[in-house]
Amino acid sequence: MKVLYFAGLRTRIGRGEEDVDPPAEVHTVGELMQWLRDRGPGYAAAFAPGALVRAAVDQDYVGMDHSVSGAHEIAFFPPVTGGNG
Numbered sequence: 001m002k003v004l005y006f007a008g009l010r011t012r013i014g015r016g017e018e019d020v021d022p023p024a025e026v027h028t029v030g031e032l033m034q035w036l037r038d039r040g041p042g043y044a045a046a047f048a049p050g051a052l053v054r055a056a057v058d059q060d061y062v063g064m065d066h067s068v069s070g071a072h073e074i075a076f077f078p079p080v081t082g083g084n085g
Contacts, residue, residue, distance in 0.1 A: 001021075001074060002074070004016065004075040005075075006078075007078050009046045012046040013043055022035050023035070028064065028066060029057065029063070029065070031068075032068050033047045033053065053077070056075040058071055058072055
């Protein structure tokens with residue numbers, strides 16, 4: 001599956017996207033984040049416990065318990081803020 005990283009996550013990890021093949025026991029977005037965290041210090045910083053990270057699976061916003069089975073693209077990004085009240 002293709003994983004995309006945006007904003008500060010891209011900066012910490014050092015890349016904007018990559019293709020990954022997580023192990024069979026990774027079933028949810030949250031489990032994918034935990035698996036990615038073990039890939040190195042940049043990933044550990046980006047996906048540290050308590051980090052504010054949003055996710056989209058195949059371009060739909062989802063929660064951390066959403067399945068990644070069969071997904072083609074997972075995007076991770078910080079929460080979006082902004083706009084003029």
